[in-house]
Amino acid sequence: MQLAQLDRLTFFRHLFVCCTFVFVPSCLVPSSLGQGVATTQPSEKESPSSPKIATVTLTNADGNELTVSNRMASWQLGKTLAVAVIMKARGGDEEEYQSGLKNASLIASALKVELPKPPQLQSLSDIWSGREFIAGKEDSVSARLNSKQSSDCSALCRLSADIFFSGLLYDPSEQPNAPDDLQAGINRMLVQNLKINFVNSEFANANNPLQAILPLIELIENNKQSDSKVNLAALNALQGLLAEEFEAAAASASESPTAPLAANPLDAEAKKVAQRFLSEREKARELTLDLKPTREACNKLLKEDVADEVFKFYDEQYGSSEMVIAPSHEHQDVILLGVPSDDLIAGTKAARQFPGGYQAVGPHLQSGHRIYQFSFVRPGEELGLRFDGLVKIDGHWYLFPKLWRAVK
Incomplete structure (x- = not known):
């Protein structure tokens, strides 16, 4: 392998710490390598509605409980097992391996899944049996998830695991187009697995996950x-999208739905701001930059203790050429939701219609503003490409996307 061993070992050790819910070579040839796959990009999957999401309660090794979606738990199960398997195959000690399996068992139990018998891992030559244990077609963890939960949960488990396995197994090939080149074959298999499991994961809107x-x-x-x-x-990024997906589902499934917010004269104006990204798609970057928060706007929207920090955050973010609000051509409409900043400060029911991250933002907001989130959607759909933090200050519109990331 060409990548320094220390770099990869450090990478996996770091992720081993982060993977549980305590937060939020010829010998490597598999028995069935496959015949290679097309190199086209995965396409956005048509989905008329969001995936069915169930709630599970996890109890971690410290006895603490955490409520998450079955999709997030399945994703986390794949991560936890992949890290444990990889670390053991790379020479990790048995105690660490068993600890990882124990954490995985807690997640699996919440998903009503019993883990298959784990493999004996002595060296990297055993890595394929480790992957089969997690993501194989027969009696694997993901196969049991497919039986007890759903096919998308099974795919999410495979997807998170295969992202880890690609970090270990991928290296550039000296003959990438040669059908009999070992590394090229491994690389084709990795891409195939990532594409298939991505599509089968059934994200409600696949643009951001893509x-x-x-x-x-x-x-x-x-x-x-x-x-x-x-x-x-x-x-x-994918884990963050799963968390947002769960928040949206929880809000829509509330037993006591929040009454529609009263219309406000600003609503129509805010919708026009968002609709320009549909009618003037060729000017996406220009329109985005027009919404860049100024220092004065940050001082008006936020309290003094965080205003300067937030300005620096967005000054850097908008300076990147990747910062572009660019709905796809399938998106033809805008859905808008506005909430007074006073509701976000107080944490009212109305505030719960916004992403959960605003719970951390509320205490830092100034009162008297109306903040919007807008979604670009396909005709007849309610879920789509969502942005939040649109607000009018002193006659100009600004966008503070995912404001909680700027407020540390």
Whole structure:
């Protein structure tokens, strides 16, 4: 392998700590390598509604309980097992391996799944049996998830595990197009697994998840130098989207639905701001930059203790060419929701219609503003590409997306 062993070992050790719910070589040839796959990008999956989400309660090793979706738990199960398997195959001690299996058993129990008998792992030559244990087609963890939960939960378990396995097994091939080149064959298999499991994971809107997983797929397909940061970025982004998905489902399934918020004269104006990204798609970057928060706007929206920090955060974010609000051509409409900043400060029922991250933002907001979230959706759908933090200050509109990330 060309990547320094220390770099990868450090990567997996770091993720081993983060993977539980205590937060939020010829010898490597598999028995059935496959015949290679097309190198086209995975397409956004058509889905008329969000995936069915059930709630599970996890009890971690410290006895603390955490309520999450079955989809998030399945994702976490794949992560936990993949890290345990990889660390053991790389020479980790038995105690650490058993600890990882114990954490995984707690997650599996909440999902009503009993783990199959774990493999004996003595060296990297055993890594394929480790992957089969987690993501194989027969009596694997993911196969049992498919039986006890759903096919999308099974795919999420496989997807998170395969992101980890690609961090270990991928390396650029000296003959990427040669059908009999060992590393090229492994790389094709990795890409195939990532694509299939991504599609089968059934994200309600696949545009954001696609952007999260695509850099990793392109890195492997283009035979570039391996980079563990790409794997880590994909893991973090997809996990964040699963958390947002759960929040949205919890809000819509509330037993005491919040009454529709009263209309406000600003609502129509805010919707026009968002609709320009549909009618003037060729100006997406220009329109985005027009919403960049100024220092004065930050001082008006936020309290003094965080205003400067927030300004610096968005000054850097908007300075990146990747900061573009770009709905796909399938998105034809805008759904808008506005909430007074006073509700976000007080944490009222109305505030719960916003992403959960605003619970941390509320104490830092100034009163008297109306903050919007807007979603670009396909005709007839309610879920789509969502942005939040649109607010009018002194006659100009600004966008503070995911404001909780700026408020530390």
